[in-house]
Structure formats: C-alpha cells, structure tokens
Amino acid sequence: MNQIHTRLANMIDHQRLHHAFFFVGAGEQTFMHKKQTILFLASKVFAQSTAMPMEKIQARIEKNYHPDFYQITTDDEQIKVEQIQELIAWIYRAPVEGKQKIAVIAHAQRLNQNASNALLKTLEEPPSHATLILCAPSKDHLLQTLRSRMSVIQFPQSFDTTSLEENAPAWLEKMQGMIIQEKFIEKEVFETTQEMSKNRADLAFFFSWLQSHLRDKMATTHVAFYFHLYADLFDQTLHLENQIYQRYGNISLQLDRFFMEWKQRAY
Numbered sequence: 001m002n003q004i005h006t007r008l009a010n011m012i013d014h015q016r017l018h019h020a021f022f023f024v025g026a027g028e029q030t031f032m033h034k035k036q037t038i039l040f041l042a043s044k045v046f047a048q049s050t051a052m053p054m055e056k057i058q059a060r061i062e063k064n065y066h067p068d069f070y071q072i073t074t075d076d077e078q079i080k081v082e083q084i085q086e087l088i089a090w091i092y093r094a095p096v097e098g099k100q101k102i103a104v105i106a107h108a109q110r111l112n113q114n115a116s117n118a119l120l121k122t123l124e125e126p127p128s129h130a131t132l133i134l135c136a137p138s139k140d141h142l143l144q145t146l147r148s149r150m151s152v153i154q155f156p157q158s159f160d161t162t163s164l165e166e167n168a169p170a171w172l173e174k175m176q177g178m179i180i181q182e183k184f185i186e187k188e189v190f191e192t193t194q195e196m197s198k199n200r201a202d203l204a205f206f207f208s209w210l211q212s213h214l215r216d217k218m219a220t221t222h223v224a225f226y227f228h229l230y231a232d233l234f235d236q237t238l239h240l241e242n243q244i245y246q247r248y249g250n251i252s253l254q255l256d257r258f259f260m261e262w263k264q265r266a267y
Contacts, residue, residue, distance in 0.1 A: 007153075008040070008044075017131055018151040019123075019126040019128075019131060020133070020151065021151050021152075022147060022151070023037065023038075023134070023153050024136060024137070024138065024153065025154060025156070026137035026138065026208060030156075031135070033155055034155060035106075037155075038102075039062065041131075045100050048100075049098030049099045066097075068098060068102065069102050070102070070104070071103070072105045072106065075242065076110070077235070077239045078115075078235070078238060079105065079112065080112060081115045083115065084111075084115045085118060087103055087105075088119075088122050091103050091130045092130075094129065100130065100131065101129055101131070102130070102131050102133065103132050104132075105133070105134045106135050108135055108136045108141065109136040109137060109138075109238075111142070116143055119146065120146060120149075123146060132150075134150065138208045138211075138212065140208070140211070140215060141212075169195070169199065171195040171196050176209070179210065180213075182263075184263040189260065193251075193252045193255040194252050196251075203244055207237055207241045211237050211238075214234040218231055218234070229266065237258075240255070
C-alpha cells in the first residue's frame with residue numbers, strides 16, 4: 001500500500017473521509033495511478049457497509065455496474081453544465097446499497113465556466129453521504145474557488161513526466177517568449193511548431209503551462225475584448241489538447257493556425 005492509499009485508508013477507518021478530493025498530477029502513468037487510487041478508495045468505502053469481498057466490489061466499479069459509483073469520462077473538449085447537473089441530481093439521491101456514494105470527474109480540466117459554477121454550489125453544500133473526486137494534471141486547471149473547497153492530493157510525477165526544468169525541449173523557451181510578449185513571427189512560429197509536434201509528452205506539459213497563463217490573463221485584464229479573447233483561446237487549447245490525446249490530424253499545422261489566429265485577433 002503506497003502513502004496515498006495509506007492516508008486515505010486511515011481517513012476511511014476513522015470515519016474522517018473528506019467530502020471532496022482533488023487528485024493532481026500529470027502524465028499517463030500518473031493518470032493510471034489516480035484511477036487505481038479511486039478504485040481503492042471507492043471499494044474500501046463500499047466494503048464497510050456490505051459483506052461483499054473487495055475484489056468483487058472493484059470488479060463492479062470497473063464495469064460501471066455499481067449503483068453508488070458515478071463517473072464523468074468524456075473525449076469531448078469540454079465538460080458541460082448539463083453533465084454536472086446530471087451528476088448533482090444523482091449525488092443528492094440516497095445511496096442504493098450502502099451508506100456512501102462516490103462521484104468522479106476524471107478530466108476536471110475540461111470543465112467549462114458554467115459547469116464549474118454549478119459544481120461550486122455542490123461543494124459549498126455537499127450531501128453527507130457523498131464523496132466527490134476531481135482529477136487534473138495541474139492545480140491551475142481549476143478555479144481557486146473550487147480548489148479551496150477540496151482536499152488536494154498531489155500525485156508524484158511518473159518517469160514519463162520529468163520536469164521541464166530538467167529536460168526542457170529546445171523550443172519551449174522560444175514559444176513561451178512569443179506567448180508572453182504576444183509577438184508571433186510567422187517563420188519562427190512555423191519552425192517552432194514543427195519541433196513541438198515531435199513529442200506529445202512535452203506538449204502535455206506545454207498546454208498545462210499555456211492554460212495556466214491564459215487563466216492568469218483572464219483574471220488580470222480589465223478589458224472585455226481581451227477577456228473574451230483569452231477565454232476563447234483557452235477553449236481552443238482544450239480542443240488542441242484533445243486532438244493530441246486522440247492523435248487526430250496534423251499537430252504542427254493545427255498549432256500554426258492557433259498562434260496565427262492569436263496574432264490576428266490580438267492586433
């Protein structure tokens with residue numbers, strides 16, 4: 001049992017399980033560790049009120065066959081308010097088999113603004129019989145108002161997600177400079193996006209940084225035009241990230257178009 005599992009097990013055994021958790025960490029292997037932790041937590045919670053073996057409980061959860069377990073998993077670019085409303089309606093109903101319910105949002109970084117606002121109300125007044133788990137690569141992917149109402153658990157970076165500071169690709173500093181200054185020279189953008197498209201793992205880190213940067217820009221601008229520009233660009237990064245995850249299309253061409261559109265709209 002790893003340290004995170006031990007910590008959660010102690011909470012469950014002493015009946016001090018938090019009403020909401022935020023699992024944070026980037027990388028495919030880390031995402032798998034989060035899934036394993038969710039399975040461990042849910043099966044241990046459900047095992048407290050049933051004689052069913054944990055192995056059987058886990059099998060039911062994995063097959064989406066447990067009535068007290070709910071998960072939003074989607075390949076869509078955004079998690080919409082309607083999906084959160086369905087989750088909220090489910091979570092406030094009484095448990096079917098035991099005393100607790102578990103709800104999971106696997107890619108919480110895809111929550112749009114309306115979905116985040118709807119979820120906030122539930123986090124402020126959670127039902128006593130439910131635990132909500134949100135997962136995202138970075139803390140910055142969620143609004144502070146959401147993060148502050150959850151217990152944050154940071155998952156260690158797996159070997160496939162070594163820090164950019166240690167193994168930064170050559171293109172990163174150049175692209176960050178263009179973005180911070182909002183000066184996109186067509187030839188430099190083209191050359192840089194060609195390099196960017198060679199390693200999808202590096203791109204995952206880049207999008208995490210870019211989305212955090214755009215959130216900061218939205219939070220600090222007092223000009224409506226720029227707020228809407230940065231909000232739209234943020235939504236586009238979710239689309240691009242999804243395309244990369246699904247391995248659709250010419251990544252360098254899509255990145256090219258994204259930065260050239262940013263240039264045209266900003267000036």
